[in-house]
Amino acid sequence: MVKNRFLLIAAVAVVIILFLSSLLNFYTDWLFFVETGFASVFTTTLAAKVGAGLVSGAILLIFALVNIHYPNRFTFAPRNVFFEGGNLYRLQRDEAARLAAPLSILAAVLLALMAGRWGALQWQNVLLFMNGVTVGTNDPVMGKDLGFYLFTMPLLEYARGLAGFMVLAVAALSAGVYYVRGGIAVTESGVSIDPRARKHLAVLAGLFSFTAAAGFYLEGYRLLLSGSSTFHGAGYADVNARLLTYRILAAVTPIAGGILATGIWKGSRRMALLPPMLLAVVYGVGIMAYPVLLQKFKVAPNELAIETPYIENSIKFTRFGYDLDKIETIPFDADLKLTAADIAGNDATIRNIRLWDHGPLLKTYSQLQQIRTYYKFFDVDNDRYLVNGQYSQVMLSPRELSYNDLPSRNWINERLIFTHGNGLTFGPVSRISKEGLPEFFVKDIPPVSLADIKVKRPEIYYGELSNEYVIVKTKVPEFSYPTATGNINTTYGGKGGVPLDSLVRKVLFAALFKTEKILLSSDITGESRILYYRNINERVKAVAPFLRFDGDPYLVVADNGTLKWIIDAYTYSDRLPYAKPLAGGINYMRNPVKAVVDAYDGTLDFYISDPDDVIIKVYARIFPKLFKPLSAMPEDLRRHIRYPHQLLQVQAAMFATYHMTDPKVFYNKENLWEVPVLGEERMEPYYTIMKLPGETREEYILLLPFTPSKRDNLAAWLTARCDGENYGKLLAYTFPRDRLIYGPKQIDARINQDSQISQQLTLWSQRGSQVIRGSMLVIPIEKSLLYVQPLFLAAADKAGLPELRRVIVAYGDEVVMEETLELALQRIFGGRRVPAVATAAAPEAVNGSSAELAREAMAIFERATNLQRQGDWAGYGEELRKLQQVLRQLAR
Incomplete structure (x- = not known):
């Protein structure tokens, strides 16, 4: 009795120790959910x-x-x-x-x-x-x-x-x-x-046969999730051989189990061994041998005719799984009739061609705007804003705090003093300075706005680089930002975090984060709050682990000057019959949710952007208080939702094959597409502002071209619309198949073969500079295509500052390289005036006559004078910059 009690006490102790950590996580997670x-x-x-x-x-x-x-x-x-x-x-x-x-x-x-x-x-x-x-x-x-x-x-x-x-x-x-x-x-x-033991085990053997029968029954359904080299899903041999065998096995296995149990019960080895042997024979013949023979001698010689219904199933359900049915296919009869007037009529498109690549721009931002070593630009995001009345594509990067780069890493610095990043760098995608560096709409610390985009709450407590936890509202002032005369401190004023208002909570969080300093620090008061789950990716996953979140969150400057993170969330499944899976097994994917995280106080909101998604309908029933309709999202944030880059990549990979809806064409792969390859990497979708064919105004879209399989000419381009009521609409523009439309790889080859360009690139390389060729962009304008590729120069060492020094433009058989996009377009289109894309001049000033330019210069001068009287020096400087550009136009 004593030993039994000891064993019981030991077992209970082990269970308590094993679950103590889980109980601690349980309570702190509960506090987190209450906070949010x-x-x-x-x-x-x-x-x-x-x-x-x-x-x-x-x-x-x-x-x-x-x-x-x-x-x-x-x-x-x-x-x-x-x-x-x-x-x-x-x-x-x-x-x-x-x-x-x-x-x-x-x-x-x-x-x-x-x-x-x-x-x-x-x-x-x-x-x-x-x-x-x-x-x-x-x-x-x-x-x-x-x-x-x-x-x-x-x-x-x-x-x-x-x-x-x-x-x-x-x-x-x-x-x-x-x-x-x-x-x-x-x-x-x-x-x-012993007979009693034998009878007992016989009953268990009989019960196991029922679980085996259930397994065979479910395997019949899993056949629809299988695949072959030709298509995915159950084929003729599966339906007419394996499925029938699974149904037979599901029916006879309980009977065989009963015979097996009887044999064990009676001690008859023959009766006990016979049922498993018969089941093994049925399985071997019906699941392995007969389907192979059927496939080889009946299906293979007439595969297209026999498998056509099953190919149709695979096409139908794969298109459903990746929402390809909503893609509207439109013929695009490309020509070479583009004129300077067409260029001028699409000035917003030209002005927003992205010349700055993410990689070089991130490095340039880091050197020009990082300000201190403990700040870091982790990523560059692409978005669009109404800047000074113009619909503009911009690139921006949050200035986050890098805890690995703090000059003195200790607990007080990492958890109490250095608690947040500060502001962002924000600029146009195409404008460059004379030195080949980017221009800015927002820069410096605290943020200085050179446009009508104002950042009033620049602190970033929740971001992509945020550490595990910080404690705010302590006796120690928080570092806010450095100045020439000293550091500026601040005190957190948000509602984020959990109050450390009791000894119990201090003990619990000290145990959770494995530090006694939370418990012993005299700087922590009853007003102090601990902020955790500060990494925005971990934060949204903690609340909604059943969703898959995009790996590229992007920051938005709201109209009230606050910073918000937007993260796309996906529903997914690997259970859709006949749908071809991705590498990870997923064969159903949607983007029905936009998650919003406040960078200052961590407030979370989940908005349903695709209410037709069947999986999000179920989750909305499960968690009715978690999701809000997209109409509840503030209008200033709704203007910045964009079609996810990752989702279009997935859809494009499937659409390259599954745009072929005719089973015969699909089987023969007559019109197979692929995403173009440049160098060693496939092209990725890119955001741009352009006027789609047949539309009257420019809009923000995501674009990706296709080439025929194993060919380099263009076959089509796929676009996802992002603005307003058109959000989520997918269009595939297909090129004629009877003539050559140059593809990115062919344009790249022609650039390499151009003697002047190759000579210039070689000269730069010999002088110790590193030549960085940016992304090749295919820009549809009217019924024609422009190809644009920026060139960056940087010192050969790692500290080199990338400068945008040249822009290559190809149109038809012409390839030119100039200092600016404007000059390249002027060369191609006969030197006639085109919109200035590398300057801040207004379109009407750029395209007007000398008299119009003079009137515009006078208007700008008057606005600058008024701003000077009002003390608005940022606005005054912006107007002077505009005046300079107009005067340059007059000089030309």
Whole structure:
């Protein structure tokens, strides 16, 4: 009795130690969800985890205890022989009986805990099953609504797996108890089993046959998720051989299991061995041999004719899985009739051609605007704003705090003083200074605006580089930004974080972050708040782990001067029948959610941008307080939502094949496309502002060209619209197949073959400069195509500052390289005046007559004088810059 109590106490102690960390995370996560206002999400998820875990663990525990009750109740003669050091000895029956019962109960508890943990991990499948909806489309083979595969089948597979594990584990445990107690004997003459033990194990064998039958039944559905080299999904051999065999196996396996159980019950080896052998034969013939023969001798000689219905299924459901059906295909009859008037009529498109590449610009921003070593520009984002009344494409980069680069790394500096980044750098995509450097709309610390974009709350407490936690509102002033005369300090005034207003919370957070300083620091007061989950990617995943988030969050300057992060979120599944999967197995993907994180106080909002997505419909039913309609998003943020770069990449990869909807064309791969390759990398979608064919105004789009498979000429270009009511519309413009339309690789080859360009590049390289060739951009204008590629120069060492020194433009058979895009266009189009794209002059000033330019110069001078009187020196400087550009035009 004493030993049994000791074993029980030891087991409880182990469980407490193992779960102490989980309990700590549980409480701090609860505080986080309360802080963000999503406590209902936490409780719903917790209820599902606890419910699924308890049910799974309880079922296994009850089943195990019932089954080990019998071997522990029976008494057997001590017949087992054990070997130790070559000497035979017998284990006394009373000692075996005393150890078998508590150890088997402990083993049952451990198995139940394993099952409970496994079950808790299925919380998402449980919630999807309980709240699943019908899609309204049935699969073509089983006739099941797609909702069965998306929301029901995952839980059925788990239940089947749990049942199989439970029966096998309990059978092994029961056999072990029988062995220890003498019901199963290993003697010199062989293995003998007591009739009572044999009958018990026979029942378990019969039960296992039902789980095997369920597995065969579900395998029939999984055939629709399989694939072949020609198409994905069940083909002729699968439907007419494997599916039939799985149905037969699902029906006869319980019968075979009954015969097996009877044979074991009666001790008949022949009766016990015959059913498994017959099932193995049926499986080998029906699943492995016959389908292969059917494929080789019937399907392969007439594959197109026989597989056509199944190819149609694969095309239909793959297009549904990646939302390709919404792509509108439009013929684009490209010509070479572009004139200077067309260029002038598309001045907004020309003005917003992106000359600055992300890589060189990030390096340039880092050297010009990093200001201090402990600041860092992590990424450059692309967006559009209305700047000084002009719809402009811009590139911006947040200035975050890099904790790895602090001059003195200690706990007080990292957690109490250096708590946040400061502001951003923000400029146009195409304008350059005389030195080949970018111009700025917003720069410096604190942010100085040279346009009508104002940053009033520049602090970045939540970002992509933020560390694990900081503590604000302490006795130690927070560092805000440096000045020429000293550092400026601040005190956090937001509502983010959890108050450290009790000793218990200090102890808990000290344990969570493994530091006693939180508990012992005299700088922390009752008003102090601890900010954690500060990395925005981790923050959104903590609230909505069932979504997949885009790896490229982007920062937005709201109209009120605050900074907001926008992160695209995806729903996904690997259960859509007949849909071709990605490398990770996903074959259904949508972007129905836009997550917004306030950079100052960490406030989270999740907006549904695609209410038609069937999976987000279910999650909205599960978490009704988590999601808001897109109409609830502030208008100033709605203007900055964009079609995700990552999603268009995925859709383009699929559309390259699945734009072919005719099964014969698909089978023969007659019109297979691919994304162009430049150098060693495939082109990526790029954002630009342009006027789409047939439209009356420019808009912000995401664009990616296609070439025919293993060819370099252009086949089509795919675009995703981002603005207003047109958001999310996909258009594929296809080029004529009967004539050559130059592709990016061909243009690249012609640039390399141009003697003047190659001579200049060689000269620069010989002088110790590094020549960086930027992205090749294909810019459709009217019915023609412009190709634009910037050239950057940098010192050969790592500290080199990239400068935009040349712009290459190709049109038709002409390739030119000039200092600016404007000059390159003037050369191509006969030297006639085109919009100035590398200056800040207004379009009307650029395109006007001398008299108009003079009137514009006078108007700018008057505005500058008024701003000078008002003391608006930033505006005064901007107007002087505009005046300079107009005077340059007059001089020309």
